[in-house]
Amino acid sequence: MQYFWIYFNRTKFERDGRIRPMETTDKLHNIRHSLAHLLAIAVLEKDPGAKLGIGPVIDNGFYYDFEFSINAEVVRNGRGSDAGNTDVNAERRGMDAEERGTNTEYGSPQFLKKIEKRMRELIKQNLTFEQKEITADEARALFKNQPYKLELINELDKDDQTITIYETLPRQSALIPQGSAFIDLCKGGHVENTKEIPADAFTITHTAGAYWRGSEKNPMLTRIYGLAFENNANLDAYLKQLEEAKKRDHRKLGKELGLFTFSELVGPGLPLWTPRGTMIRELLNDYVWELRKVRGYQKVTVPHITKKNLYETSGHWKKFADELFKIETREGHLYAMKPMNCPHHTQIFACEQRSYRNMPQRYCETTMVYRDEQSGELSGLSRVLSITQDDAHVFCRENQIEQEIFAIWDIIDTFYKTFGFEDMQVRFSRHDPETFAEKNIGTKEVWEKSESAILALLKKRGVENYIDGKGEAAMYGPKIDFITKDSIGRTLQVATIQLDFNQPTNFGLVCVYEKGEKEQVVMVHCAIMGSIERFMSTFIEHTAGNFPLWLSPVQVKILPISEKYADYANKVYKEIADAGIRVEMDDSAESLGKRIRIAKTEKVPYILVLGEKEVEAGTVTAERRDGKHLDALPIAEFVAIAKREIDTMEIW
Structure with missing residues (x-):
């Protein structure tokens, strides 16, 4: 009997089903990659008729999506994005049956323990991973009974990508005939032999429902998660970190401290702030304003809806139409709730002729934006539909980019040190040539120019060991992302600075320079907190609610x-x-x-x-x-x- 499954190397699965690189060591990545393979093998032994989704390596481990063939529904108890998770570590963390959720056999804690046990048995069999290239037609033949795989194979074929398979060859198994193989359509990044996998350094943790490719229009699959590390000590340390994180969960503490609430009548992802929570929001916002005011920023205010035309001009409508809340007027005009503020701010800049003498123009506004996230992805304050951004946009000349970005950088340093985040790493988030046409706007020449400018700034700022964020750029330009750790060691992305040559081009934003001629300006985007909601979720958990x-x-x-x-x-x-x-x-x-x-x-x-x-x-x-x-x-x-x-x- 043969089992076939698709797996993409060095990936992280995003909401739209796209794949992006993630950072980890090759050794640990390969261990996690291979464990995901073993997870699929173990599940298929239990349910040979299961349909397979994808199973990427993720931060701290891996997961795999399955459509079980026999009544494998996970019954959810309706607690946000974590609702219905089946957690085999739940008992050790003191969760009762109601908190853990109830399940049928497939996806139950007992089932996951059996899967984990079987994976350890497979590791002991010294399975090998061998790579081959095949054609798209050969892949279709292999995966003819796997509809999700066929969908992905057809996309790979359309993009003329080379298709490679990995055969996982067993030495012996009572369930698998000698000489048969599990076949994986995969670019590689495995251990050569399962004896390289430390059997005591992984665990299968929980399940959750996940729509295929992140779309509610697609079937709901059962996602099985696992943790994996290079040794048992690291696994134990991470499990202890999870236990501490549970005590600090901002959803729990926010309720206990009376800071915010949610209402079924209002809807998921729409937090309601109490007087105490509102006071903290205002104190945070006032502090950011103090730091900006002394650096020449001015407050502006824009409406919360806009005509479709604004986002068509900016490029957001084409790239992010599915994430917009749309409104049709009684006269048939199409509007949208604003998902960001930058296009609106361009129109304030464009309302009058600008001279080089009054450049830069620095606008800031703390306001809500709205994004149509899928309900299954909403989680407390960290993922919401109504997002309060402490947003700022600087319109400047090219020779002013350095001074403006460094001024923002100083604000970020000051702000986060105030809250006890001393150690900051920098990630240079740039475009990925392979996904440029799909994810970005503008020309490659403009992107090379803007990315070269960022690299020069990093060098001048003395940043030598930055993280390479290939494929992490914004739609319109490269970013400087700031990464830190909270008090229990979790990595967090906080503020970001984005350099944008493209929106000024789209909107024709210019100033009159010394010779009386017009030159295009540049935009710098920045949110110090990112969003108040996300910062609050981070800081509540960082301090365990013990605010200064x-x-x-x-x-x-x-x-x-x-x-x-x-x-x-x-x-x-x-x-x-x-x-x-x-x-x-x-x-x-x-x-x-x-x-x-x-x-x-x-x-x-x-x-x-x-x-x-x-x-x-x-x-x-x-x-x-x-x-x-x-x-x-x-x-x-x-x-x-x-x-x-x-x-x-x-x-x-």
């Missing part, structure tokens, strides 16, 4: 021991509030112990317990969230300490 004093919605909570100390508590409250410090008082009938526990659950930075000793001395006793005690402080002295920590944006 200046960013905490409630900075001080006063707890009088009993009602007889109410007058003094009110006096302390007034002095603290008059100093501009956000303070609340809990004088409820609950016991002092319970009120303290509530304040600590709310992660309030300072708790002041006031009793007879404090009243007699006219002082306060303060407990900081980190456990430090400030005893018998005059009220004014406590206020001065808190104000200093707020003004300096101290982190503790």
